Amino acid sequence: MNIQQLQIASQRLRDNKTFEWFIVSVILISALLIGARTYPVPDSVVTVIRWLDLGITVLFLFEIVIRFMATEKKSRFFHSGWNIFDTAVVIVSLIPIEDSEMALLGRMVRIFRVLRMVSIIPELRTLLNSLLRALPQLGYVVLLMFIIFYIYAAVGATFFAHINEELWGDISISMLTLFRVMTFEDWTDVMYETMGTYPLSWLYYLSFIFLTTFAFLNMVIGIVVNVLEDEHAREKAEQEEKDGKATLDDLMRELHSLRQEVQQLKQPTDK
């Protein structure tokens, strides 16, 4: 009974708007502290930041515990990726860190706390989920693009490695160089260099740019069509609900049987 009461109290607190806004402001302060640490600050401020940081960690721990208490089936709490993420961030924040190696990790974890903004605000969570849902549908375009990159990188590393070791030394460096060419970042410098040895190598770059631009366009169009289709399907479902699902064929059948009845009416009268 005691646990039940605690659960209900936890749920009330969790669903409380003021509590939610309080947590959002704590996340905001934590984000500002991270920003402040990147400026040169006097030691006294560093001490204040440390104490504030400790306070934030405690508050986050408290919030996670409340959320855990409010869950009806405790075992399902860790089915949500966001809950696992939140718990992991809080637990790592708790570990006291002093030496410089771990200090960097500690700062990284504190930075990832800002992502808690996404886990707290439902609209952002929905947005991120819909972004992630769109990704697998584009899987084959991404695979095709990777194959294009791999083949061009292999050709580049084979022919251009002796011209510029830093750009075409091996296949992974070549792929990075090709990504640079795709973003049009000083790509002509790369091209003019290889054109000194192979005057026709502009064909290599232009064909690569055309292929990737075309594949990228297709990816964009793929997303647009997906979004519009979802939109369309939703609209059609609404429309059908409004129409009560009467189709032209239902009408036709109804009309046909009506006509038969009228014809039956006529025959006795003709007799």
Added chain:
Amino acid sequence: MNIQQLQIASQRLRDNKTFEWFIVSVILISALLIGARTYPVPDSVVTVIRWLDLGITVLFLFEIVIRFMATEKKSRFFHSGWNIFDTAVVIVSLIPIEDSEMALLGRMVRIFRVLRMVSIIPELRTLLNSLLRALPQLGYVVLLMFIIFYIYAAVGATFFAHINEELWGDISISMLTLFRVMTFEDWTDVMYETMGTYPLSWLYYLSFIFLTTFAFLNMVIGIVVNVLEDEHAREKAEQEEKDGKATLDDLMRELHSLRQEVQQLKQPTDK
């Protein structure tokens, strides 16, 4: 009575097409004067420009007064943002300015007069309003993008600050550098520099580019879908008006009751 007559006369002048075109040309001349001031001009021309500028200020003042007189409820005049903007620009233009500090402010205000083109031409006003209306719908995407920028800037300022103080010195400079990376402006120079210390830092840049490109694409698609939906809703409303809102279900019901009547007809005949 006198005031009423004045109001009607003002309204007539305000709605006069010739007057509107006259004001548009005055704004155009004012824009040209601003442009002329940026060229090295002899002193005599500067004097002419000053007198013309005074004339424009007086004309603008006159036009604002006319518009104010033409308004039926004087208190509602300042409910429109454009009216406040116009009045502020005219009042600040009236203040005589001589010393160099204020001179710059004076020139700024004169430049903003060109924006009056937007407040005068209704089509531009509509366009700007529709642009502004589209913004809040994109609020959450912008928030998500800001979170991505903030986290990457925090990571960048933590790890790369000692490599290049000017690019990664603190979190705000890092965000500017990341914006530069997003526009692909010499981003490989930034990357190659940090790759000297952290050979895997290309992961940082590539993941950032993918995330922001993807979020940007989603923003664009969001706008497109919004626009198309508005379009679609408008079309559907038109269609329904044309159809007189008869749906397939209305037809079905009508047909059903007709059939019942025919069946009632049959029964007496069968008797």
Added chain:
Amino acid sequence: MNIQQLQIASQRLRDNKTFEWFIVSVILISALLIGARTYPVPDSVVTVIRWLDLGITVLFLFEIVIRFMATEKKSRFFHSGWNIFDTAVVIVSLIPIEDSEMALLGRMVRIFRVLRMVSIIPELRTLLNSLLRALPQLGYVVLLMFIIFYIYAAVGATFFAHINEELWGDISISMLTLFRVMTFEDWTDVMYETMGTYPLSWLYYLSFIFLTTFAFLNMVIGIVVNVLEDEHAREKAEQEEKDGKATLDDLMRELHSLRQEVQQLKQPTDK
């Protein structure tokens, strides 16, 4: 009678597919000659090119004459912009040019002959016309964009002229610099320079980039919506033709009057 026969013969020649293909190949050869002239060629080849060029001019003259003869109302021949363009190009080509000043003009006219490809191939003409038709609808977005450019250029020329005369010297140079910023071409170099004097000038660049990107996006979306609407209107027209323009309301009225007749039937029977 003789003239009539000539007209019919001209029309037959003009509409002849082989003749059309012959003219297209002549334009292609003329385009290749233009390209050839940009390479260093021996004098003997230059002589050949001159003779070929003369032959092409004569053929173009002949083709224009044929097209003019084939036109039924001679006065309407010059109503078409393409006909005026073709005639002008041919006439200027006929003028013998020797001195270097005119030689450049002569070469320019020969280059514009390639545009005859567009005037000859109907599909290209249609495409160009549809591109031109889309422009005016975007007029107000272009005007808004020009106002943004003008205001930012005026601000830039006022504040940054003393920093870099070559980039911000006057309002027209400033607009060119802003166009460069809009294309992201070394825009950070421009920004870092002015940030040395005005540390907050990044606000100027970022707001400009956001405004122009947003306006550009709106222009693109404007074109897309226009195209889709045209498409949609065409489809709807086709659909309506197929449906014989029977609407749900027509059906409803028909059904209503049928029901009234059935009710009239019932009443005598009830008597």
Added chain:
Amino acid sequence: MNIQQLQIASQRLRDNKTFEWFIVSVILISALLIGARTYPVPDSVVTVIRWLDLGITVLFLFEIVIRFMATEKKSRFFHSGWNIFDTAVVIVSLIPIEDSEMALLGRMVRIFRVLRMVSIIPELRTLLNSLLRALPQLGYVVLLMFIIFYIYAAVGATFFAHINEELWGDISISMLTLFRVMTFEDWTDVMYETMGTYPLSWLYYLSFIFLTTFAFLNMVIGIVVNVLEDEHAREKAEQEEKDGKATLDDLMRELHSLRQEVQQLKQPTDK
């Protein structure tokens, strides 16, 4: 009979999922070997790579033979472009190559083996086919773009060749320079150089950028509209199938004849 049994066994093997996955992994290993060759590797590893390469060639040969055996009409095997491609790659891989000239060709062929990924995975084949199908529909836009490039390159080679031989030397180099301008890659450097001689040459670059951007936008919109139309046509076909193709006109006709019968009913009753 023996051949028939062999054919059935081949078909069974070809359609076996495990066999397909096995071939995909062989292609993956072959891709990794290509990548490995671009790194500096000790001689012992080179020997291992050679043996693995031989094994892959043999496996590919085996798979091609199986696919050929499984084909019912042997003559139709080479009607598929992918089969020709696969056979060519395998046959060229079989030729023993030692001297350096041929070694490069051999490496190229091995790189193209990665493309077999596309020929094996049906989804990628479908994707590539749909990309290729979209191309011809864009033919006229591409032609128009080429004409724009050609004319601007001719003008550029005529006027700017004496300014910078390397950028504007002849018409083909000028086209490459213009492509660079279109990608905004250091285009202002190119422009500022020619503006030294022709101060108005910014008109040349800006008009070129506007024309190509506009043509490119039209191409993109062309693809989007094509995709949406296909989508729409597919949807409409589905809808019509569901409706059993009853149109409003069918209903109208049915209703009309029903009314005539009711009127015939009324007349004897009125008598």
